[in-house]
Amino acid sequence: MRFVGCVLVALLAAAAACGPRETRPSTPEGVRGPGSNISEAAPVDAPTARIDQQATLAAIQKAMNELDEAAQGCWAVAATERFDIEGELDAQIEIAPGRATATIIRDTARNKRLATCLVDLLGAYPWAPPLHGQAIQLPFKFRAPDGQNVIERPLVAWNGQGKVSVAVLLDENNSGNGAASMIELALQAGGSTGMRLAERAELWYFLGAATMNGRAVAAGDMVYVPAQTARDVVAASADVHAMIVMTPGGREGSARAGALPTREVGATKPAGGPIFLPASAAKRHMPVAIFAEPATTKSKLLAASIITLPANTTVAEHVHERETELLYMLAGAGTVTIAGIKQEVTATSVIQIPPNTKHTFTATADVCAVQLYTPAGPEQRFKAKP
Numbered sequence: 001m002r003f004v005g006c007v008l009v010a011l012l013a014a015a016a017a018c019g020p021r022e023t024r025p026s027t028p029e030g031v032r033g034p035g036s037n038i039s040e041a042a043p044v045d046a047p048t049a050r051i052d053q054q055a056t057l058a059a060i061q062k063a064m065n066e067l068d069e070a071a072q073g074c075w076a077v078a079a080t081e082r083f084d085i086e087g088e089l090d091a092q093i094e095i096a097p098g099r100a101t102a103t104i105i106r107d108t109a110r111n112k113r114l115a116t117c118l119v120d121l122l123g124a125y126p127w128a129p130p131l132h133g134q135a136i137q138l139p140f141k142f143r144a145p146d147g148q149n150v151i152e153r154p155l156v157a158w159n160g161q162g163k164v165s166v167a168v169l170l171d172e173n174n175s176g177n178g179a180a181s182m183i184e185l186a187l188q189a190g191g192s193t194g195m196r197l198a199e200r201a202e203l204w205y206f207l208g209a210a211t212m213n214g215r216a217v218a219a220g221d222m223v224y225v226p227a228q229t230a231r232d233v234v235a236a237s238a239d240v241h242a243m244i245v246m247t248p249g250g251r252e253g254s255a256r257a258g259a260l261p262t263r264e265v266g267a268t269k270p271a272g273g274p275i276f277l278p279a280s281a282a283k284r285h286m287p288v289a290i291f292a293e294p295a296t297t298k299s300k301l302l303a304a305s306i307i308t309l310p311a312n313t314t315v316a317e318h319v320h321e322r323e324t325e326l327l328y329m330l331a332g333a334g335t336v337t338i339a340g341i342k343q344e345v346t347a348t349s350v351i352q353i354p355p356n357t358k359h360t361f362t363a364t365a366d367v368c369a370v371q372l373y374t375p376a377g378p379e380q381r382f383k384a385k386p
Contacts, residue, residue, distance in 0.1 A: 074117035147176030159258030163191030303376035332367030
């Protein structure tokens with residue numbers, strides 16, 4: 001549930017942009033033209049005034065309809081950091097041919113990313129000629145959902161230090177689910193995480209070749225790092241990205257600031273080490289290739305697979321009683337319905353489904369995704385398929 005409520009109301013039209021539209025009023029109150037009020041035309045000009053008024057109202061209504069969806073996009077940008085954003089923002093827009101200047105004059109949501117996005121949106125919007133030279137006010141109202149299930153990775157902010165950058169894709173702040181956190185790590189060529197202690201269990205999926213603790217890993221490989229295990233990841237000759245799921249999850253404040261959510265241990269490292277799960281060793285039980293499961297990790301904390309679904313495949317509605325499911329889309333597109341809410345997903349989506357929540361998925365294009373469960377368990381049902 002990415003965006004739950006928005007009301008966009010033009011003062012001159014008093015119409016709601018989310019939900020049923022209200023009847024348009026007959027006079028354009030709240031619209032001010034230079035030197036005169038267009039609702040006070042002289043009787044001799046009444047037909048012209050009515051035409052101008054109708055054109056102005058039509059231009060405002062068109063803008064409201066188009067800005068509704070775009071305002072939802074602004075909420076989605078802000079909600080990559082926290083899902084509980086709600087409140088009202090009033091914007092004043094001074095409109096001139098080819099440009100507009102927007103100012104937030106009231107803000108009860110108090111979210112800088114949301115306000116900045118709305119200002120940029122209103123300034124860049126192609127306002128119709130009937131509104132040129134006028135000033136209008138638009139109130140926006142946002143309502144927070146109970147949680148968030150789908151986030152688009154391109155909207156997520158990156159922060160880093162040196163050759164290491166981090167993007168928090170899913171955590172308790174932006175999803176409402178503390179069972180697991182998902183981050184993406186970017187290492188520039190020649191960069192290293194340093195030897196660090198994983199204080200929580202980690203599952204790494206490598207999107208490029210790297211080394212971990214001196215051992216080569218290829219793009220498409222996974223590595224399970226048990227809690228209290230040290231690991232050092234190096235991008236030797238090329239930039240590397242990796243997706244990391246940590247369980248239990250939480251509020252990843254240090255990662256949002258660009259710091260790795262682990263502590264350095266120097267040259268001395270504890271006993272034990274990561275468990276390498278190359279793609280070539282994954283167990284294939286269509287439609288999945290299982291990498292991490294209790295049989296390979298000796299842990300029931302999580303399971304990880306690559307799932308592939310041909311276009312037009314539908315996964316029937318079902319529930320995982322105790323497990324959280326996470327998906328990191330690699331390719332394709334589809335629709336996911338979670339607790340009755342249908343959402344579009346793309347090759348850059350991440351998805352989280354809490355326990356005991358009904359969900360279904362339909363692939364509208366060939367899908368490939370990393371699929372994780374915490375705790376492990378639901379991945380075993382694929383083995384029973386013929």
